[in-house]
Amino acid sequence: MLASTRSATRAGTRALLRASRTGRVNVPARTFITIVEQGFEAWRLTLGSEPVKLEPGLRLAVPFVHKVQQIDMRExxxxxxxxxxxxxxxxxxxxxxxxxxxxxxxxxxxxxxxxxxxxxxxxxxxxxxxxxxxxxxxxxxxxxxxxxxxxxxxxxxxxxxxxxxxxxxxxxxxxxxNRDVEKQLELQMAAERDRRKKILDTQALVNVAEGHKQRVILESEAALQGQLNESAGQKRRLVLESEGRLEAAKNEGEALARQVDILARALGADPQAAPPSAARTAALGALLELRRLDQLQAIARGDGNATYFFGDAKGTGRDPYEVDNVELWKNSLRTQLGAPAPPGSSAPAPAPA
The missing domain is CATH 3.30.479.30 (Band 7 domain)
Structure with missing residues (x-):
């Protein structure tokens, strides 16, 4: 069996050599080694069957017995x-x-x-x-x-x-x-672009109108809110001013009451005891008289006054003796309270022993 295989192999080899001499076929060189390159995989068939996978490298392949198919595994x-x-x-x-x-x-x-x-x-x-x-x-x-x-x-x-x-x-x-189809498509695309342009222009006008509408609404809301804020601010200012005037009136009343109390105690027989009603009335009248005189002095010292008219006894409507007594009483009252005498006033006469 082996001898017949070898004889058939030699006969096939001679036939291939004769065909190669005539130039009709290229005969590969017979070798027992095949090279599987990197990135390839090969399958070796023995007499057309029993496939064996060959990895990259030197591999054995007997001519006319083995057939090797290499597959490129790269992309x-x-x-x-x-x-x-x-x-x-x-x-x-x-x-x-x-x-x-x-x-x-x-x-x-x-x-x-x-x-x-x-x-x-x-x-x-x-x-x-x-x-x-x-x-x-x-x-x-x-x-x-x-x-x-x-x-x-x-x-x-x-x-x-x-x-x-x-x-x-x-x-x-x-x-x-073809060119005809391309031309028709160009016309179709031009019409489509024109249609889209009209749609976009219309949408732009709608957006502009909508923006104007929103601007007017926002401006009116802003004006309304501004008026509300201004009204609220004015209300708050008036409330604060009224509260301030109320607080000032309370403070002035308390200050006046304390002044009346201090004067009444000074006029009473015992400064530590509660002053009687008559002393309080006298102290209140003295304070009012002091306020009236201070206002007259302020008017007299004013820069806008050029002429002054006074009645008898310095415009008080009283005789000179009574005016002098009032001045002496005021000075004595200031002395008792420890207040300095105004400039130009005469010191009170000492009490008789």
């Missing part, structure tokens, strides 16, 4: 150029894109599909033509990421059973199929 791309199709609104377009994929299971890529790279490209072409029909022309122009996501889902589902994963899909070029 790659397939360019799909100038694909004709129709959008959802029946616009003929030409679209181009790139499909990125990567082999995740090298066994299925070798044995579940024949030439997976070509089949991946076919799937991408079919999916692109199918997906583009679900979007209108404006949607494709406005949002290509949505189309890319849809193509990614459709293609990924179709090629996953081959051990190949779709990493992403990128739409590169998108344009109408």
């Amino acid at each position: 790659r791309s397939v360019n799909i150029r100038d694909l004709a199709g129709f959008t959802k609104d029946n616009v003929p377009v030409v679209i181009s894109g790139s499909l990125f994929f990567r082999v995740e299971n090298s066994y299925h890529a070798c044995f579940s599909v024949d030439n997976f790279e070509e089949n991946v490209a076919n799937i991408g072409t079919s999916a692109m033509r199918s997906v583009i029909g679900h979007f209108s022309y404006d949607e494709v122009i406005g949002d290509r990421n949505k189309i890319n996501s849809k193509l990614y889902d459709v293609i990924g589902t179709s090629i996953s059973r081959w051990g190949v994963a779709c990493t992403r899909f990128e739409v590169q070029n998108f344009k109408p199929s």
Whole structure:
């Protein structure tokens, strides 16, 4: 059995050598070592069966007995150029894109599909033509990421059973199929832009009117609030002024009562005892007389007065003797209270022994 295999091998080798001399076939050099490069995975078949996975590095492969298939595990791309199709609104377009994929299971890529790279490209072409029909022309122009996501889902589902994963899909070029279609689309887009402009202008006028309305409302509310605040401020001011006048009146009344009490006690026989009513009445009359005289002096010292008219006895309506007695009584009262005598007044005469 082994001898027949070797003879068949030698016969096949001689046939290949004769074909190579005629220039009809390229014969690879026979070697017992194959190299699996980094980023690749290989499967070795022994007489067409019993697949064995080979990792990167030097591996044994006997010619005519072993067959080695290497799979590139790196991410790659397939360019799909100038694909004709129709959008959802029946616009003929030409679209181009790139499909990125990567082999995740090298066994299925070798044995579940024949030439997976070509089949991946076919799937991408079919999916692109199918997906583009679900979007209108404006949607494709406005949002290509949505189309890319849809193509990614459709293609990924179709090629996953081959051990190949779709990493992403990128739409590169998108344009109408001819100049007539492009011109019609330009007119349509110009009309659409004009319609949107009119809508925006109308909305702007509405916004301006609404803003004017809000401004008038806010100004009226502000004026009303200002009047309310001013009224409240005036009310508060009047209340405070009235309270101040009340407090001042109370203080003046208390001060006057204390003055009357002090004068009444000074006029009484015993300063420590409560003064009688007659002493209080006399003290009150003396205080009123002092206030009247102080007012007359203030009028006399005023800068706006040029002429003064007085009746008899200094305008008091009394005879000179009574006036002199009043002055003496006032001075004696000030002396008892410890107040200084006004300038120009005569000192009281000492009491007779």
